Amino acid sequence: MIKIMNNSEIEIAWQYHNGTKHPLGFLMNPLHSYNSVNRPNPFKKYRNVPKIKMPKCSKTNCPVLKTISLNVKSNSSNNIPDFPNLSSILYYSSGITKTINFSNHGKMDFRAASCTGALYHIEIYVVCKDIKGLNAGIYHFDPKEMNLALIRKGDFRSVLISACGEDTDMRRATLILVYTDIFTKNSVKYQTREYRHAFWDCGTVIANTLAVCSGHNLPAKVVMGFVDKSVNYLLDLDEKKEVSLALVPIGTSKKETVGKQIEITKLNLKTDPLSSYDFDDPEIEKIHKASTLTTPNEVRKWSEKTIEIEMLPARTKYTTIRPLPEESLPQNAVESVIKSRGSTRIFSRESISFEQLSTIIHYSTRRLYADFLPQDNDSQIDLYLIINNVEGIKQGSYFYDRKRNSLQLLKQGNFRERARHLGLDQDLPADGSVSVFLMTNLPKVFDRLGNRGYRTAQMEASIIGGKFYLSSFAHGLGATGLTFYDDSVTEFFSPHAQNKNTMFMVIIGKRGGGLFDTRL
Numbered sequence: 001m002i003k004i005m006n007n008s009e010i011e012i013a014w015q016y017h018n019g020t021k022h023p024l025g026f027l028m029n030p031l032h033s034y035n036s037v038n039r040p041n042p043f044k045k046y047r048n049v050p051k052i053k054m055p056k057c058s059k060t061n062c063p064v065l066k067t068i069s070l071n072v073k074s075n076s077s078n079n080i081p082d083f084p085n086l087s088s089i090l091y092y093s094s095g096i097t098k099t100i101n102f103s104n105h106g107k108m109d110f111r112a113a114s115c116t117g118a119l120y121h122i123e124i125y126v127v128c129k130d131i132k133g134l135n136a137g138i139y140h141f142d143p144k145e146m147n148l149a150l151i152r153k154g155d156f157r158s159v160l161i162s163a164c165g166e167d168t169d170m171r172r173a174t175l176i177l178v179y180t181d182i183f184t185k186n187s188v189k190y191q192t193r194e195y196r197h198a199f200w201d202c203g204t205v206i207a208n209t210l211a212v213c214s215g216h217n218l219p220a221k222v223v224m225g226f227v228d229k230s231v232n233y234l235l236d237l238d239e240k241k242e243v244s245l246a247l248v249p250i251g252t253s254k255k256e257t258v259g260k261q262i263e264i265t266k267l268n269l270k271t272d273p274l275s276s277y278d279f280d281d282p283e284i285e286k287i288h289k290a291s292t293l294t295t296p297n298e299v300r301k302w303s304e305k306t307i308e309i310e311m312l313p314a315r316t317k318y319t320t321i322r323p324l325p326e327e328s329l330p331q332n333a334v335e336s337v338i339k340s341r342g343s344t345r346i347f348s349r350e351s352i353s354f355e356q357l358s359t360i361i362h363y364s365t366r367r368l369y370a371d372f373l374p375q376d377n378d379s380q381i382d383l384y385l386i387i388n389n390v391e392g393i394k395q396g397s398y399f400y401d402r403k404r405n406s407l408q409l410l411k412q413g414n415f416r417e418r419a420r421h422l423g424l425d426q427d428l429p430a431d432g433s434v435s436v437f438l439m440t441n442l443p444k445v446f447d448r449l450g451n452r453g454y455r456t457a458q459m460e461a462s463i464i465g466g467k468f469y470l471s472s473f474a475h476g477l478g479a480t481g482l483t484f485y486d487d488s489v490t491e492f493f494s495p496h497a498q499n500k501n502t503m504f505m506v507i508i509g510k511r512g513g514g515l516f517d518t519r520l
Contacts, residue, residue, distance in 0.1 A: 012290040014442075016192075020193045021487060022485050023485060040182075042109065044142070044274075047271060051150075057091050057092070058216070061335070065471060073221075079219060079251055084133070085218065090126075094208075095143045096144065097111065109144070112339070114342075115201045115204070116200060120185070122245075126148065136154055157257050158260040162296055163231050165303060168256075169223070172219075182241060194281065195288065198245060200461075206248060210368075221248065224246050224371060226244070233264055261296075318409065319393060337474050341469055349509075357387075360508065361383070364468045365467075379460065380457050381457070382439050384399055384489075385398040389433045390434060397409075436506050460503075477508060
């Protein structure tokens with residue numbers, strides 16, 4: 001039995017973070033090995049519930065760079081998605097975009113967003129009122145069959161609104177997506193680091209969600225402040241196996257819905273077993289419980305404690321980024337980019353242009369509308385880069401200064417081999433044109449947001465990482481996320497990065513072949 005903990009006991013988040021660092025995290029078992037025969041079923045299947053076939057997706061054909069930088073805010077007018085809109089959002093967030101036949105694994109389905117180990121432990125639920133083509137209810141999205149499993153009939157948005165402390169955008173939303181994590185589907189391979197991967201993989205899915213919503217001109221917001229138990233109970237989740245990570249309210253209705261705490265019946269719905277092998281981890285349960293919020297009032301107080309960007313002094317020379325002019329931007333539609341996207345496994349060492357890198361940074365770091373950020377251009381995340389081969393800028397390590405919209409040179413030199421080491425001694429960071437390390441000042445995040453700040457920092461970094469994927473592929477480039485040696489990254493970028501911790505790493509460059517969707 002795990003004792004009751006509260007969000008302010010930040011030593012628990014520190015214990016988890018430090019204990020799951022590579023290479024010698026004390027919460028990790030160095031003798032652990034993963035056998036692919038124990039790969040859990042990547043699809044959650046409900047038994048004996050009505051299934052509703054989803055309609056053909058409605059397409060936006062909107063340029064992806066526009067969609068990832070235009071996070072639409074809600075307003076007082078009606079902006080209501082229909083069932084084809086919802087079908088498009090779900091498919092391009094987590095649907096099957098390709099199937100590859102491997103000689104040693106057989107056929108594998110790959111999804112719209114990247115996932116560590118292709119284990120697909122993130123699930124999406126829909127909570128909606130009546131929309132055109134779909135009755136009010138709570139549904140689970142099945143990407144294999146492209147259908148919705150009906151969990152509860154009726155409009156339960158008021159329960160989520162109450163759980164989120166009466167968030168205004170939740171009150172206006174037509175439908176709400178809830179993203180959950182099934183621990184054991186990922187911990188079977190990655191042990192206790194799974195809880196990091198929960199937000200890494202959820203964030204890349206949400207990056208797609210936000211892009212597709214923007215393409216449809218639908219307001220969307222990332223909400224991470226909610227009463228965990230209320231949301232999990234509403235979805236009928238077994239909290240020892242599956243938990244809610246984030247909510248995204250979508251659309252706007254002129255008539256706001258008032259939150260209610262109503263009595264909900266426990267359903268105990270049956271699902272197909274994931275596998276014959278479970279890897280339950282008490283440390284994952286511990287950090288999750290320690291970062292929960294327990295009452296709507298606690299949620300409201302938590303949401304007021306936001307993070308702002310600091311304006312740091314420019315200690316060295318900096319170069320203003322030069323995004324491509326609007327008329328020269330790639331016009332690839334968001335849908336086609338998502339369908340073509342995958343994790344690049346080989347880079348060619350060829351150069352990319354400074355304008356390409358500038359455009360990718362500019363459009364990937366703009367406008368994230370979230371309850372933990374005071375303004376949509378604020379951020380908890382700092383970008384540090386190792387530039388190997390970019391035309392028009394010297395090799396070296398850099399810091400991206402958001403306020404000045406510039407790259408600040410920290411150290412000049414050829415750091416390919418250092419990048420290789422920082423990326424878990426793999427070739428990808430040495431061969432790519434740029435390695436981007438998304439870092440945060442965890443002491444400040446914990447001071448403001450408590451243990452739950454660990455969730456928000458991981459989530460924001462991975463959403464930005466997901467945007468890096470999409471913007472890179474829009475340019476015909478490759479990108480991949482990667483694991484890293486935590487303390488070595490901080491040490492390399494110090495003194496500038498002192499007290500900062502890496503949340504996510506992504507490599508960008510020209511593809512050399514070997515495109516498939518797994519991350520270490």
